[in-house]
Amino acid sequence: MLLNLALAQIATKLGNVQANLEKHLDYIQQAQDRKADLIVFPELSLTGYVLQDLASTVAHKPTDDDPVFKPLLKASQNLDMVVGFVDEDERHRFYIASAYLSAGRVLHIHHKVYLPTYALFDEGRFFAHGDSIRAFDTRFGRMGMLICEDFWHASPPYLLWLDGADILLFSSASPGRGLNQHDKLESAWWVENVNQSYANLFTAFIVHSNRVGYEDGLNFWGGATVFDPKGEKLANGPYYEEALTMVTLDLNQLRRTRSRLPLMRDERADIVQKELNRILSK
Amino acid sequence: MNLDISIHTDLARKILTGFIKSEVTRVGFTRAVIGLSGGIDSALSCALAAEALGPENVLAVRMPYKSSSADSLEDAEKTAARFGVLTATLEITSMVEPVIQLDPQISNVRKGNLMARARMIILYDQSEAFKGLVIGTSNKTEILLGYTTLWGDMASALNPIGDLYKTQVRQLARAMDIPQSVIDKAPSADLWQGQTDEGELGFTYEEVDKLLYLLVDRRYSVDDCIEAGFGKEFVYQVMERVRRNQFKRMLPPIAKLSNRTIGYDFLYLRDWGT
Numbered sequence: 001m002l003l004n005l006a007l008a009q010i011a012t013k014l015g016n017v018q019a020n021l022e023k024h025l026d027y028i029q030q031a032q033d034r035k036a037d038l039i040v041f042p043e044l045s046l047t048g049y050v051l052q053d054l055a056s057t058v059a060h061k062p063t064d065d066d067p068v069f070k071p072l073l074k075a076s077q078n079l080d081m082v083v084g085f086v087d088e089d090e091r092h093r094f095y096i097a098s099a100y101l102s103a104g105r106v107l108h109i110h111h112k113v114y115l116p117t118y119a120l121f122d123e124g125r126f127f128a129h130g131d132s133i134r135a136f137d138t139r140f141g142r143m144g145m146l147i148c149e150d151f152w153h154a155s156p157p158y159l160l161w162l163d164g165a166d167i168l169l170f171s172s173a174s175p176g177r178g179l180n181q182h183d184k185l186e187s188a189w190w191v192e193n194v195n196q197s198y199a200n201l202f203t204a205f206i207v208h209s210n211r212v213g214y215e216d217g218l219n220f221w222g223g224a225t226v227f228d229p230k231g232e233k234l235a236n237g238p239y240y241e242e243a244l245t246m247v248t249l250d251l252n253q254l255r256r257t258r259s260r261l262p263l264m265r266d267e268r269a270d271i272v273q274k275e276l277n278r279i280l281s282k
Numbered sequence: 283m284n285l286d287i288s289i290h291t292d293l294a295r296k297i298l299t300g301f302i303k304s305e306v307t308r309v310g311f312t313r314a315v316i317g318l319s320g321g322i323d324s325a326l327s328c329a330l331a332a333e334a335l336g337p338e339n340v341l342a343v344r345m346p347y348k349s350s351s352a353d354s355l356e357d358a359e360k361t362a363a364r365f366g367v368l369t370a371t372l373e374i375t376s377m378v379e380p381v382i383q384l385d386p387q388i389s390n391v392r393k394g395n396l397m398a399r400a401r402m403i404i405l406y407d408q409s410e411a412f413k414g415l416v417i418g419t420s421n422k423t424e425i426l427l428g429y430t431t432l433w434g435d436m437a438s439a440l441n442p443i444g445d446l447y448k449t450q451v452r453q454l455a456r457a458m459d460i461p462q463s464v465i466d467k468a469p470s471a472d473l474w475q476g477q478t479d480e481g482e483l484g485f486t487y488e489e490v491d492k493l494l495y496l497l498v499d500r501r502y503s504v505d506d507c508i509e510a511g512f513g514k515e516f517v518y519q520v521m522e523r524v525r526r527n528q529f530k531r532m533l534p535p536i537a538k539l540s541n542r543t544i545g546y547d548f549l550y551l552r553d554w555g556t
Contacts, residue, residue, distance in 0.1 A: 011304075013555070013556060014551060014553045014554055014555065014556060015554055015555050016556070021459065052549035052550055052551065053547075053548065053549045053550055054550065054554070086554050176297065178289075179289050179293065179294060179297075180289065180290070181286065181288050181290055182290055183290050183292070183293055184293070185293070193537065212298065212305040213304065214301055214305060215551055215553050216305070216551045216552050216553050217298065217301070217445075219297050219301060219539075239296075240296055240297065240300055242409055
């Protein structure tokens with residue numbers, strides 16, 4: 001089975017949801033023209049990243065009567081998509097969220113669990129953290145979504161793997177930092193290394209969509225990647241430029257890799273559970 | 283200590299030109315104004331702006347005082363010609379001289395501050411006349427050390443080089459083909475004859491950049507720096523300078539009274555809505 005994937009690394013307008021929606025619809029159309037089955041947008045793709053006091057004003061509910069989600073859900077009749085937005089619950093808590101839309105429906109919503117609140121980051125000040133990490137079924141198999149800092153921690157990808165996800169969709173608004181002698185910033189180098197490692201460790205597809213553009217002095221570096229279950233890089237979007245990177249995932253590779261390397265089969269989650277119980281009960 | 287703080291210049295160039303283009307155009311401008319002193323910092327900002335916006339959209343303003351060295355004017359001219367930017371020359375002597383005449387006791391520091399602020403006035407006037415944003419020329423070393431004039435050379439709409447130490451500015455300047463005479467000469471604010479940065483500061487940029495890199499970027503403690511081989515007195519002197527000049531790096535604190543106060547809990551980026 002083949003999956004034609006489109007990675008949309010866009011620059012966003014900070015707090016201007018309507019302008020960002022129009023860009024989404026434009027990229028979705030381009031992806032559709034190029035026969036994509038699934039398009040993945042970056043973290044907070046509908047709102048911009050350093051929202052601060054804008055957090056509450058840019059929130060939208062992923063329902064078909066919402067003016068932002070209505071056209072997106074309609075477009076999802078033609079191809080699946082992952083979009084980044086600010087979700088608001090009934091108790092008026094605001095979340096950094098990703099929604100997977102397919103065939104006019106919301107298949108899954110992930111609320112970012114790990115909100116970096118250190119160094120240049122201040123997410124915990126403005127957002128509530130998510131409290132679940134779940135895989136979900138799609139027409140291409142079982143997937144999982146994580147947002148940026150979620151996959152700087154090892155446990156969320158591991159949990160998704162145990163929960164059956166074979167395609168992990170990561171989205172980021174990763175501020176570039178750590179300029180040194182190398183041709184990649186430390187932040188870009190780190191993210192690409194861990195993503196490749198996850199592909200190797202979980203014998204799964206690791207998809208990463210990261211935004212570009214600037215917000216005040218912050219730069220966002222783009223460089224979308226896909227690693228296959230062998231840990232090989234299938235695609236690498238350009239750095240610092242908007243792009244729609246197309247790549248075909250041969251999902252049969254999962255079977256071939258796991259026939260050779262049964263890490264999934266041999267994983268002893270029961271030991272993890274036992275030891276976690278011991279550690280947490282201390 | 284063998285410490286390499288060199289940078290990948292192509293990557294820096296890409297990020298910084300993208301930054302200038304984004305932050306100028308997203309607020310509706312296409313042009314930039316830069317005070318070109320003849321020194322390396324403003325030459326680098328000028329080269330980056332010319333590459334980002336096109337040289338025809340960059341106005342380099344030379345603002346000599348009567349005691350400014352002829353070399354400075356000539357080096358500024360060479361830089362402007364190298365990058366093909368527009369130029370204007372506006373003398374500040376007639377602006378600052380009447381104030382200097384008011385006090386026969388006026389110190390060099392006060393004179394220097396007057397000149398830096400007169401240049402700020404001209405740049406912001408040219409900003410309106412040319413419809414261009416003022417591009418900053420302060421580097422990370424001088425911002426950290428407070429070797430600047432508040433509301434003078436620190437004033438700008440955006441600063442592409444403020445996260446580069448002086449020695450990194452030199453490296454990027456070489457990569458961008460800044461005229462050799464600009465790169466080679468001793469850094470100087472050129473506020474009075476014979477003034478040099480390193481003479482005034484009492485240490486070289488080579489030394490202090492490495493120390494600042496450890497203190498700031500690598501989060502070394504003062505003791506860690508001493509253990510790494512820097513002289514105790516030097517480390518304390520620099521750390522104290524950095525602390526004492528924090529005020530120059532901030533907007534004035536507003537006394538909080540209400541439930542929502544600018545600077546504390548009214549929080550938006552400048553790029554709000556753009």
